[in-house]
Amino acid sequence: MKNDIEEVLFSEDEIKNRVSAIAQKLTVDYKHKNLTVIGVLNGSLVFMSDLIRQMPLPVKIDTVKANTYSGASTTAAAKTEIIHNIDVNVKGEHVLIVDDILDTGKTLFEIIQMLAEHNPQSIKVCVLLNKRARRERDIEPDYCCFEIEDKFVVGYGLDFDNRYRNLPYVAVLRDSIMIAPKTL
Numbered sequence: 574m575k576n577d578i579e580e581v582l583f584s585e586d587e588i589k590n591r592v593s594a595i596a597q598k599l600t601v602d603y604k605h606k607n608l609t610v611i612g613v614l615n616g617s618l619v620f621m622s623d624l625i626r627q628m629p630l631p632v633k634i635d636t637v638k639a640n641t642y643s644g645a646s647t648t649a650a651a652k653t654e655i656i657h658n659i660d661v662n663v664k665g666e667h668v669l670i671v672d673d674i675l676d677t678g679k680t681l682f683e684i685i686q687m688l689a690e691h692n693p694q695s696i697k698v699c700v701l702l703n704k705r706a707r708r709e710r711d712i713e714p715d716y717c718c719f720e721i722e723d724k725f726v727v728g729y730g731l732d733f734d735n736r737y738r739n740l741p742y743v744a745v746l747r748d749s750i751m752i753a754p755k756t757l
């Protein structure tokens with residue numbers, strides 16, 4: 574896997590430090606509040622599991638899944654579709670949506686609309702990465718670990734063709750991999 578990497582953007586240590594800092598901020602902001610953390614599958618898996626374990630609050634956890642990218646393509650599909658909805662009741666709860674990256678904003682825009690129908694008390698967004706350059710919806714993260722330029726990145730939950738999510742750092746892939754994805 575290492576041979577496929579062009580450049581590491583955020584190291585394991587840098588991520589650890591930022592995730593701790595955000596977790597501490599969230600712990601202060603949501604103290605004495607009923608908080609439901611909703612992870613967007615599959616990209617938020619790694620980030621969310623590290624984040625919630627550093628928040629000593631009695632939070633509820635749930636997940637949603639939306640389809641934005643199809644197959645190995647790195648450009649957004651025309652439509653975002655919610656394919657797995659929450660199971661918990663978030664009426665009157667404070668909701669924190671956790672995702673790997675805020676890119677065009679289409680995915681989180683749809684998810685926020687859908688969650689708003691459940692009448693939570695508040696909805697906020699926490700992302701590992703914010704890629705402002707490609708934004709198409711008027712949406713900004715309330716909590717964000719790192720700002721990134723318009724580069725396609727993998728690792729720490731982010732994938733290319735559903736691989737590389739388990740890299741412990743965030744990195745840019747070699748061009749050759751992006752052109753011809755690997756088959757084993």
Ligand code: IMP
Binds near residue numbers: 641642
């Ligand atoms: P958006 O709807 O364009 O904001 O896209 C959000 C989703 O696209 C993210 O949750 C990721 O799954 C995917 N995505 C966007 N940029 C990248 C990237 O650089 N690497 C991997 N996945 C990405």
Ligand code: MG
Binds near residue numbers: 613615
């Ligand atoms: Mg995703």
